Amino acid sequence: MTTAFLIATIIKVLVLFHMVPIMVSLLTLAERKVSAWIQFRYGPNRVGPWGLFQPIADGLKFFFKEELVPEGANPFLFRIAPALAAGPAMMTVAVIPFTFPILIDGQPFSMAIADINIGVLFFIAMSGLGVYGILLGGWGSNNKWSLLGGLRASAQMISYELSMMMSVITVVMLTGTMNLGEIFSFQGEHTWILFFFPVGTIAFVIFLIAAFAETNRLPFDLAECETELVGGFHTEYSSMKFALFFMGEYSAMFTMSCLLATFFLGGPTFFGLIESIDSLWLRALIGFLVFAAKVGLFLFFYIWVRWTLPRFRWDQLMHLGWKILLPISILNLMATGILIATGVLS
Amino acid sequence: MKVRRMEKRLSLMEKLAIPEILKGLSITFRNMFRPKVTRQYPEERYEAPIALKGQPLLVENEDGTPRCVACSMCEVVCPAMAITIKAEETERYIEREPEEFSIDMLRCILCGLCEEVCPKEAIIMSDRYELANFTRESLVFHKDRLMTPIKELEGRIRFTKEKFDKWHR
Ligand code: SF4
Ligand code: SF4
Numbered sequence: 001m002t003t004a005f006l007i008a009t010i011i012k013v014l015v016l017f018h019m020v021p022i023m024v025s026l027l028t029l030a031e032r033k034v035s036a037w038i039q040f041r042y043g044p045n046r047v048g049p050w051g052l053f054q055p056i057a058d059g060l061k062f063f064f065k066e067e068l069v070p071e072g073a074n075p076f077l078f079r080i081a082p083a084l085a086a087g088p089a090m091m092t093v094a095v096i097p098f099t100f101p102i103l104i105d106g107q108p109f110s111m112a113i114a115d116i117n118i119g120v121l122f123f124i125a126m127s128g129l130g131v132y133g134i135l136l137g138g139w140g141s142n143n144k145w146s147l148l149g150g151l152r153a154s155a156q157m158i159s160y161e162l163s164m165m166m167s168v169i170t171v172v173m174l175t176g177t178m179n180l181g182e183i184f185s186f187q188g189e190h191t192w193i194l195f196f197f198p199v200g201t202i203a204f205v206i207f208l209i210a211a212f213a214e215t216n217r218l219p220f221d222l223a224e225c226e227t228e229l230v231g232g233f234h235t236e237y238s239s240m241k242f243a244l245f246f247m248g249e250y251s252a253m254f255t256m257s258c259l260l261a262t263f264f265l266g267g268p269t270f271f272g273l274i275e276s277i278d279s280l281w282l283r284a285l286i287g288f289l290v291f292a293a294k295v296g297l298f299l300f301f302y303i304w305v306r307w308t309l310p311r312f313r314w315d316q317l318m319h320l321g322w323k324i325l326l327p328i329s330i331l332n333l334m335a336t337g338i339l340i341a342t343g344v345l346s
Numbered sequence: 347m348k349v350r351r352m353e354k355r356l357s358l359m360e361k362l363a364i365p366e367i368l369k370g371l372s373i374t375f376r377n378m379f380r381p382k383v384t385r386q387y388p389e390e391r392y393e394a395p396i397a398l399k400g401q402p403l404l405v406e407n408e409d410g411t412p413r414c415v416a417c418s419m420c421e422v423v424c425p426a427m428a429i430t431i432k433a434e435e436t437e438r439y440i441e442r443e444p445e446e447f448s449i450d451m452l453r454c455i456l457c458g459l460c461e462e463v464c465p466k467e468a469i470i471m472s473d474r475y476e477l478a479n480f481t482r483e484s485l486v487f488h489k490d491r492l493m494t495p496i497k498e499l500e501g502r503i504r505f506t507k508e509k510f511d512k513w514h515r
Contacts (some may be wrong), residue, residue, distance in 0.1 A: 037378040042386070308374040309367065 025055035077140030082244035085133025149232030153223030159321035164210035166329035167203035184267030257298035413468035420460035
């Protein structure tokens, strides 16, 4: 490994990792803006031009809030839970290739922090960890609302993770690799997984629905459920610990959108247009913009859905997860296998 | 007991949920481009209609004297006991005028009874509704701050006259 390669790697890690908190703060602003537009309001427009500094004001407010640990709470679990919620969600970003690889010192230089061959597995493991923060937060704060919220969160995540992973396996079967970079370059050569009708499309829809449940967003935010559970798992949290839960939720949203774009919309590819650019740097730059546009689309969709749909009832959620999504995803998986074996899709 | 369930039967399309969700999404998407209804308050002030009962003010004649004859009717009628009046003699033909007249805006409930009861139309509800400040003292309005030239209050005086005329027909 040469020095140039090392320096480039360090720069890449710093830039990509800092992108997550920045995206999170922009997302909080976007959430408030879009919700305001949907409700015929302007949204935050006082702090800075167009309200752009609102996230900074919010963050400062969180820092100066009093920090409370409720009586009877388990101090260790109560303190570790927010970190557990935010950490794994931010870590998933490590395997996402943001654009085409470039050449440094004559070697291909991947634009993912960790260009590993088991990227998909890493994502599965990390999103499985995400539930612990919420569960422990609910359990450790010695409050019935929190406990119920944590309980719901874990039940919900377990039931949706299954169908989500099934649809990811569909993608893996179609592309024949677990490396996210290769997944999108496969889609560049053939076509987006979304257009592998019908299996790819069904997998996309299942992943999309399950992603809402995984990130605890409306219409599946049963873990918070303000109308029944006060604040759900974060009822007892205040100041920066509460903000960490928020950051966890939004960074999960961000990584899920990135993964959706990579798995189903071909990441930075665009129907062979961008791959035909000869200059590697230019290709990487335009690819990044295309990827950002796709991710932005999904992020907007997340927010849009949140301000449109009401919350599901608890039993409806379970019904949807176990009786509808899971069978469909298993059947879809089998259909993919059959189609590949018979050579219809290859 | 027999329970009759009044649930609406859902059609197949509604049971599938996806078309309905898309319908809802299209509504919210269209809403994003509708004109906004928010009033940008400090810049865009609310123009109060004449019937609004805001901060009560004392009417000042053209020559700068108060209209009030210090009869203390408003002081008595005020349900919140917000008004304090101290009368004094004056050379003018009305013979009495307030030496001290204060309205405690922390107590005033903006009921408008003082305006109704005043025989001289000397205390009038205005359209001032921004009644906030940092200290208690600054919210007790004394005569100097209550006296308002009659010109500014003309509209409301006419309005009350019309209103009372209607009531006392
Ligand atoms: S408006 Fe009502 S409460 Fe206020 S000063 Fe007049 S009578 Fe008293
Ligand atoms: S009722 Fe009118 S005239 Fe009498 S004291 Fe009050 S303001 Fe003055």
